[in-house]
Structures are given as C-alpha cells and as structure tokens.
Amino acid sequence: RIVPQAMAIEKEEQIAHAPDSLLRQDIDKPDSMRGQFERAIRQAQDSICAAVEDLDGGKFREDAWTRPGGGGGISRVLQGGNVWEKAGVSVSVVYGSMPAEAYRAATTKAGHGTNGQAIEGRVPFFAAGISSVMHPHNVFAPTMHFNYRYFETDEYNGIPPQWWFGGGSDITPCYVNAEDMQHFHGSYKKVCDRHDPEFHAKFKKWADDYFYIPHRGERRGLGGIFFDDLNDRDPQKLLAFATDCMGSVKESYLPIVDTRKDEPYTPEQKSWQQLRRGRYVEFNLVYDRGTTFGLKTGGRIESILMSLPRTAQWDYNQQPEPGSPEADLLDACQNPRTWTS
Amino acid sequence: RIVPQAMAIEKEEQIAHAPDSLLRQDIDKPDSMRGQFERAIRQAQDSICAAVEDLDGGKFREDAWTRPGGGGGISRVLQGGNVWEKAGVSVSVVYGSMPAEAYRAATTKAGHGTNGQAIEGRVPFFAAGISSVMHPHNVFAPTMHFNYRYFETDEYNGIPPQWWFGGGSDITPCYVNAEDMQHFHGSYKKVCDRHDPEFHAKFKKWADDYFYIPHRGERRGLGGIFFDDLNDRDPQKLLAFATDCMGSVKESYLPIVDTRKDEPYTPEQKSWQQLRRGRYVEFNLVYDRGTTFGLKTGGRIESILMSLPRTAQWDYNQQPEPGSPEADLLDACQNPRTWTS
Numbered sequence: 085r086i087v088p089q090a091m092a093i094e095k096e097e098q099i100a101h102a103p104d105s106l107l108r109q110d111i112d113k114p115d116s117m118r119g120q121f122e123r124a125i126r127q128a129q130d131s132i133c134a135a136v137e138d139l140d141g142g143k144f145r146e147d148a149w150t151r152p153g154g155g156g157g158i159s160r161v162l163q164g165g166n167v168w169e170k171a172g173v174s175v176s177v178v179y180g181s182m183p184a185e186a187y188r189a190a191t192t193k194a195g196h197g198t199n200g201q202a203i204e205g206r207v208p209f210f211a212a213g214i215s216s217v218m219h220p221h222n223v224f225a226p227t228m229h230f231n232y233r234y235f236e237t238d239e240y241n242g243i244p245p246q247w248w249f250g251g252g253s254d255i256t257p258c259y260v261n262a263e264d265m266q267h268f269h270g271s272y273k274k275v276c277d278r279h280d281p282e283f284h285a286k287f288k289k290w291a292d293d294y295f296y297i298p299h300r301g302e303r304r305g306l307g308g309i310f311f312d313d314l315n316d317r318d319p320q321k322l323l324a325f326a327t328d329c330m331g332s333v334k335e336s337y338l339p340i341v342d343t344r345k346d347e348p349y350t351p352e353q354k355s356w357q358q359l360r361r362g363r364y365v366e367f368n369l370v371y372d373r374g375t376t377f378g379l380k381t382g383g384r385i386e387s388i389l390m391s392l393p394r395t396a397q398w399d400y401n402q403q404p405e406p407g408s409p410e411a412d413l414l415d416a417c418q419n420p421r422t423w424t425s
Numbered sequence: 426r427i428v429p430q431a432m433a434i435e436k437e438e439q440i441a442h443a444p445d446s447l448l449r450q451d452i453d454k455p456d457s458m459r460g461q462f463e464r465a466i467r468q469a470q471d472s473i474c475a476a477v478e479d480l481d482g483g484k485f486r487e488d489a490w491t492r493p494g495g496g497g498g499i500s501r502v503l504q505g506g507n508v509w510e511k512a513g514v515s516v517s518v519v520y521g522s523m524p525a526e527a528y529r530a531a532t533t534k535a536g537h538g539t540n541g542q543a544i545e546g547r548v549p550f551f552a553a554g555i556s557s558v559m560h561p562h563n564v565f566a567p568t569m570h571f572n573y574r575y576f577e578t579d580e581y582n583g584i585p586p587q588w589w590f591g592g593g594s595d596i597t598p599c600y601v602n603a604e605d606m607q608h609f610h611g612s613y614k615k616v617c618d619r620h621d622p623e624f625h626a627k628f629k630k631w632a633d634d635y636f637y638i639p640h641r642g643e644r645r646g647l648g649g650i651f652f653d654d655l656n657d658r659d660p661q662k663l664l665a666f667a668t669d670c671m672g673s674v675k676e677s678y679l680p681i682v683d684t685r686k687d688e689p690y691t692p693e694q695k696s697w698q699q700l701r702r703g704r705y706v707e708f709n710l711v712y713d714r715g716t717t718f719g720l721k722t723g724g725r726i727e728s729i730l731m732s733l734p735r736t737a738q739w740d741y742n743q744q745p746e747p748g749s750p751e752a753d754l755l756d757a758c759q760n761p762r763t764w765t766s
Contacts, residue, residue, distance in 0.1 A: 299729075369707060379639075389739060394738060395699075398737075399504065400727060
C-alpha cells in the first residue's frame with residue numbers, strides 16, 4: 085500500500101528573497117493578530133540569528149519560499165559552524181486544512197465545544213510560528229529548542245473562529261551542570277513571573293510531561309517550559325508573553341554555550357553525546373506533535389527536519405556505569421528535577 | 426500529559442542462556458505450527474550468524490530474555506565489527522494482547538469477517554519472528570534487512586482462531602550497482618518461483634510500496650520482497666516458503682558484501698552513506714509497522730531499535746548533483762526498477 089504524499093498543503097516554491105510579509109496581501113490586515121504575531125517572530129528570528137552568528141563566527145544561510153494559496157516561510161541554517169554543528173531558526177506562515185478529527189480535538193482542548201454541529205471533511209486553519217533547534221559541537225554545550233506559534237481556525241459550519249497560542253523553550257545537555265540549568269530555568273521563571281505567577285510551575289511541568297519518550301521511560305532532555313491551547317485571556321496579553329519568551333532565548337541560552345564551547349572532552353564523552361542525540365531523533369520523529377503534524381500535512385520537509393541533529397548514534401543496549409556523570413544525566417531525564425527556588 | 430509506558434506485554438527478564446524453546450512448556454506443542462516455526466527461525470539465526478561471523482571475523486554477542494507469562498527472545502548483535510558497523514539478528518516469541526481495532530483490521534485483512542460479533546477490550550495473540558538488519562562500514566556494501574514472522578490470534582468471543590505469515594528481505598545500497606541488484610533480486614525471484622510463479626512479481630511490488638517514505642517521496646532503498654497476512658493455502662506450504670526465504674539470506678546478500686567490503690571510498694561518499702542512513706532511521710521510526718507495533722506494545726526496546734544504523738546524519742537540504750551516482754541512487758529510490766528478467 086502506497087501512502088500518498090500529504091496533500092493538505094500545496095507544494096512550496098523557492099523564492100530569491102524573503103518578502104516583507106508572508107500573509108495574504110489585502111486579506112490579512114497588518115494590525116490583526118496574524119500581522120502582529122508575524123512581526124514578532126520575524127524580529128525574533130533576526131535578533132537571535134545575529135547573536136548566534138556573533139558567538140559562532142559563521143553565517144546562517146537563508147531559504148525563503150511561498151505557497152500559491154498564501155503563506156510561506158524563511159529558514160535559516162548555520163551548518164558546520166565553529167560552535168554549532170547545526171543551528172536552524174525558521175519562521176513559517178501556513179494556510180491549510182486539517183482533518184475534522186484533529187479539529188474536534190483542538191476545539192475541545194481550546195475549551196469550545198462543537199454544539200453538536202456535524203464536522204466533516206477538512207477545516208481551514210492558519211498557523212504561524214518560529215521554530216529553532218541548535219546543536220553545538222561541544223559535549224558540554226547543551227542543545228536548545230524553542231518554538232512559539234499562533235493558531236486560528238476559520239468560522240466553519242456555524243462554529244465561530246478559534247484561536248490559541250502554544251510554544252516553549254527547552255534545553256538538552258548531555259551532562260548535568262546544575263549552575264547552567266539554574267541559569268536556564270531561572271531565566272524562564274523570570275519571564276513567566278512577569279506575566280502570571282502560576283505560569284512557571286504549570287509550564288515547567290508541562291515541558292517535563294511533553295518531552296517524554298514512553299518507549300525509553302525518559303525525557304529527551306532537562307526541560308524548560310511548554311504550553312499549548314492557551315486562550316484563557318486577552319490575546320494581546322498572550323502575545324506579550326510569547327514575545328517575551330522569544331526575546332529571552334539569547335540571555336537564557338547563549339551565555340551557557342559561551343562558557344562551555346571550548347571545554348575539552350574525550351572520545352567516550354563525544355560518543356555519549358551522539359547517543360543522546362539518537363534519543364533526540366527518537367522523540368522528534370515518533371512523538372513530537374510539530375514534527376508529526378508537519379510530516380502529515382505536507383509542510384516543507386527540510387524545514388521540519390531541520391530540528392534533527394546533524395549526527396546521531398545508536399549503540400546496542402548501551403547503559404551508563406552506575407554513579408557516573410552519564411548515569412546522573414539519565415536519572416535527571418527519568419526523574420525531572422527542580423532547578424529554581 | 427504523560428503517555429504511560431506501553432503495558433500490553435509484561436516486562437522482560439534477562440536470562441543467562443537461551444532456552445531450548447521460548448514456547449510455553451506443556452501448552453504449546455512442539456509439532457504445532459508454533460513449534461515448527463520457532464525451530465525454523467532458531468535454525469536460521471544460528472546459520473546466518475555463523476556465516477556473518479565467518480565473513481566479518483568478529484563475534485555476535487547474545488542476550489536472551491523471557492517473560493513471566495511465556496515467550497521471550499534471543500538477540501544477537503555484532504557491533505563495531507571488521508565488515509559490519511552493526512549487525513543484529515533477533516528471534517522472539519511474544520504472547521500479548523492487541524487493541525480490538527488492530528484485531529478488526531488484521532482479521533479483515535486476513536480474509537475473515539467478524540460476523541457482527543462485538544469485539545471489545547484486548548484480543549490475545551501469539552507472534553514469533555526472526556528479524557535482522559546489517560549495516561556494513563563500507564559505502565559500497567549495502568545494508569540488508571529481513572524479517573519473517575508467524576502470527577496467531579486465539580479464539581475470541583466466538584470468532585475462530587486466526588493465523589497468518591508475513592515477512593520479506595530487502596536491500597539498501599548507497600550506490601546503484603546493477604550487477605549486485607540483479608544478484609539479490611534474482612536470488613529471491615528463484616526462491617519465490619520455487620513456491621508460486623505469481624509470488625515474485627506480487628511481493629517485489631509489495632516491497633516497493635511498503636518501504637516508501639511519503640514525506641520524502643522516495644523509498645528507503647532498492648526493495649526486495651515483502652508479504653503480509655498470507656494465509657491463502659495450506660500453512661505447511663507457507664512455512665516451507667518462509668523457511669526457504671530465511672535460508673536464502675546468505676547466498677543473496679553475503680557474496681555482495683564480500684565483493685564490496687574493501688573498496689576504497691572518499692569522505693564525501695561516506696557522508697552520502699550517512700545521509701541515506703538518516704532516511705533509514707526516518708522510515709523505521711515513522712512508518713515501519715514492526716517498529717511502531719513494537720514500541721506501542723511494549724516489546725524489548727533494545728531489540729526493536731537494533732534495526733537502526735549505528736551512525737546517521739541529517740544535513741540541511743542536501744541534494745545530489747544532477748547526473749551524479751548519488752542522483753542515480755535517489756532516482757532508483759523514487760522510481761523502482763526491475764532487476765530481473
């Protein structure tokens with residue numbers, strides 16, 4: 085049985101330069117939430133890429149594309165840099181349609197019932213987001229991932245439009261360094277606290293739950309924050325929160341890499357890093373919602389799989405020595421720790 | 426939301442030596458199909474591992490385990506050998522239960538309706554199989570995979586017991602070598618022709634369809650044979666066919682590796698091999714039925730993921746030069762070719 089290529093979204097077309105806006109001209113207004121969110125993610129992309137280039141010394145390569153029906157994306161990748169083996173920062177704006185069952189799940193999660201209306205066929209949606217994964221060379225410099233997205237469904241079969249925010253930032257070291265983890269988690273606690281005192285505890289736990297690899301009984305890394313289906317207050321407040329989260333990537337992550345990027349390591353430690361990257365691949369390909377959604381809705385494959393590490397390894401039945409630093413990392417992935425007071 | 430570890434099958438227990446039989450003593454008779462099939466896969470494991478050791482010079486390491494409710498497995502892995510980076514040959518016998526919907530799909534495919542009986546809860550099944558993937562170091566020596574399995578469901582809610590055979594052998598080179606492909610596909614055509622003149626055309630196409638990666642629009646390799654839900658004749662005839670398939674692994678594959686194992690290659694060619702191994706990982710983790718079934722039913726993880734290459738690589742938007750040998754391989758993965766007359 086051949087599974088046909090996902091057909092929900094039209095094939096993208098490479099363009100020479102990133103356009104000022106990926107929204108549909110004269111349809112999506114600049115002062116709409118779509119317009120505001122696009123500006124926020126474009127600005128974050130520029131600012132984060134500039135800071136990463138400063139630290140790495142290498143340059144991002146940019147690819148831009150649009151789709152005939154509207155939408156498109158800008159992917160920036162720094163591969164084989166001085167500090168990062170592969171770092172990607174991508175923004176995209178997608179107009180598509182989702183299966184009714186995905187819509188039912190989404191609207192229920194977003195707190196809106198369907199009031200018994202029949203939902204059949206495919207439901208039109210809009211999604212914009214920024215997504216990034218950065219994998220350094222150095223064994224002691226952690227991988228970081230972040231993703232912030234805004235989602236809307238159009239009015240459909242008498243059901244009013246829906247909207248929600250989602251996202252998060254999380255960190256994946258190969259060795260536990262408490263100081264680094266306190267810095268990273270502490271930065272995001274400050275961000276959360278600026279917007280709602282209940283956010284950090286809730287979103288830290290959500291990250292610990294989300295990045296779980298059931299078949300391993302462990303998380304892919306040491307977490308951070310994660311949230312989804314967020315629409316419980318004025319959208320401007322949630323936009324401000326998401327924007328603050330994106331703006332805090334640099335201060336939460338780059339100082340750690342700057343400190344660790346030249347630490348010496350052994351071939352055995354490099355091999356452990358490669359095995360942990362194998363876990364990263366397992367999580368992303370098997371469980372990550374963004375990845376599996378992208379693969380199934382026909383997103384641009386190279387942008388979706390930009391999150392995979394450049395190199396990964398699977399050794400048969402590799403188990404760290406009890407009491408070793410590797411065993412400590414594994415324990416922290418199995419039993420999430422609290423890094424902030 | 427934490428997804429709990431799959432609970433369908435009890436946790437395995439490592440044992441010091443492989444037992445004579447993994448079947449349930451005094452319950453599953455040695456002359457039953459379960460008994461006959463177990464003997465066939467154990468014999469194939471012994472014989473193939475011995476031949477691989479002869480060619481490699483390295484030794485397989487064996488792990489055996491059982492489960493409290495019956496069943497178990499024997500995994501043999503040769504990692505970091507002289508010829509193979511990682512080669513695994515595993516047999517397993519599993520007693521478990523599957524969700525009703527999986528059972529409905531299986532019984533429909535196997536040609537037996539449910540006659541309107543309600544199927545709820547979990548349905549008891551038995552599965553035995555041999556599974557193997559061998560990834561050589563050399564860029565010009567292909568990876569081979571094979572898997573042969575026998576499946577039964579017990580009488581359930583008035584529906585009679587079901588049984589079927591499945592399996593296949595397929596090859597994944599990084600470069601097209603027509604002579605090697607003619608040898609491999611020709612060997613399996615001969616095997617098929619000994620049992621049914623219609624088998625080869627049907628099972629070759631099935632392999633081309635099965636090993637498809639929809640999000641890439643390409644297959645993971647250059648195919649072979651694949652079949653599933655096979656129960657259309659005397660089970661002894663299908664056992665003979667499956668046994669013949671297992672017995673032909675050595676002659677179909679090892680001479681190719683023997684010829685190619687010492688060919689010189691460039692770092693660029695090694696890098697291309699690593700990218701193709703990335704595709705192997707994508708297929709296995711996202712689409713392969715055996716892998717996803719194993720991950721969800723709580724099989725022994727290390728045995729299931731033994732199929733992953735030891736090393737793999739993902740470069741952003743890597744495209745082979747038109748007209749290059751790499752482009753030829755990609756074309757053969759996109760447009761399956763006929764290798765036998």
